Amino acid sequence: MPERRSSIHDTPVDLSGWWSGDPAARRAIATAVDRSCRETGFLLLEGHGLPDQVMDGWVAGCDAFFALPPAEKLAMVLPKEPDGNNIGYTAFGEEASAYTADNPTPPDLFEAMSFSRSDAAGPRFDRYRAWYPTNVWPARPSGWEAAYRDYEAAMGRVAEAVLGAMSLALGQGEHWLVDLLADAPVSTRANFYARPAGAPDPLPGQLRRGAHTDFGVLTLLWTDGVPGLQIRQGDEWRSVTPEPGQLVANIGDLLAMWTNDRWTSTLHRVLPPPSQTTGPVVRRSVAYFVDAYPATLVEPVPTCVTAENPARFTPIRAGDWLDARARRQLASSAAGAA
Numbered sequence: 001m002p003e004r005r006s007s008i009h010d011t012p013v014d015l016s017g018w019w020s021g022d023p024a025a026r027r028a029i030a031t032a033v034d035r036s037c038r039e040t041g042f043l044l045l046e047g048h049g050l051p052d053q054v055m056d057g058w059v060a061g062c063d064a065f066f067a068l069p070p071a072e073k074l075a076m077v078l079p080k081e082p083d084g085n086n087i088g089y090t091a092f093g094e095e096a097s098a099y100t101a102d103n104p105t106p107p108d109l110f111e112a113m114s115f116s117r118s119d120a121a122g123p124r125f126d127r128y129r130a131w132y133p134t135n136v137w138p139a140r141p142s143g144w145e146a147a148y149r150d151y152e153a154a155m156g157r158v159a160e161a162v163l164g165a166m167s168l169a170l171g172q173g174e175h176w177l178v179d180l181l182a183d184a185p186v187s188t189r190a191n192f193y194a195r196p197a198g199a200p201d202p203l204p205g206q207l208r209r210g211a212h213t214d215f216g217v218l219t220l221l222w223t224d225g226v227p228g229l230q231i232r233q234g235d236e237w238r239s240v241t242p243e244p245g246q247l248v249a250n251i252g253d254l255l256a257m258w259t260n261d262r263w264t265s266t267l268h269r270v271l272p273p274p275s276q277t278t279g280p281v282v283r284r285s286v287a288y289f290v291d292a293y294p295a296t297l298v299e300p301v302p303t304c305v306t307a308e309n310p311a312r313f314t315p316i317r318a319g320d321w322l323d324a325r326a327r328r329q330l331a332s333s334a335a336g337a338a
Ligand SMILES: O=C(O)CCC(=O)C(=O)O
Pocket: 189, 191, 209, 214, 221, 223, 229, 268, 270, 284, 285, 287
């Protein structure tokens, strides 16, 4: 039976009109973004301007890193910041995303490597330095940091366009989110989901990535096209499988709060390969997370609050929200674990 794909496949959002600056083209994109954000909180992006060779260069470095001997990768496990952003290597079995949604499960079947924005200099960042760690690069693969810089700059432009369209859609003027998030923590996480040949089937309830919502404002996701990502729609899980060249965008908890739930922060997960798969199945993804400056107060915007739909959230500082959510995803903090 063909897997049930999400309706977002029928209505990808084409950003190509954004780059001309034409106000009518920008408004049309904002309308499309608003529709997708209301319906699913997930968008497929085309015309996003991220050059293939930039993404390919970055992903080639990620592949080379994950292929290193385990000891070399484990040397990149860095101390966890109790309040702040974490960079470095996440070993297989270290995290379970579903804990953040109050659903204890066995650990997720992935490893990851995370990086922070590399332009966070100055007093405003120093005040919250733990949220803006300085990236640490392994000796191998060579050239990976340079590839990151190119990727980071190009993805930053995509994020600006999407945030601009979102701001217009919310009736706030196109610079609203871009300005509000100029100093936000931004992180990139390369995910590597390896199932070696002959691996035992996962434990009951064990996924490549457990069901969770993203904590921040906006996530831009590249995947290699290998299926697995699903989003929750009513009572169903629907598959999201971008075509080559498409990016996935989804909103996180903080934007759901800012929009007073006009846009939803949708539960999503990554399934393992079908049981009794004998050969190896690798899946790779790269997530670019835009959060919000820790001191920023997040509260429903006036354009999303009416007499019939009063504010559903009390104001919360972004840092308090992000920190509470991040603490819960370490496997060791699971309900019932030590
Ligand atoms: O690998 C994927 O497709 C999704 C990863 C994800 O949800 C995340 O990193 O938050």
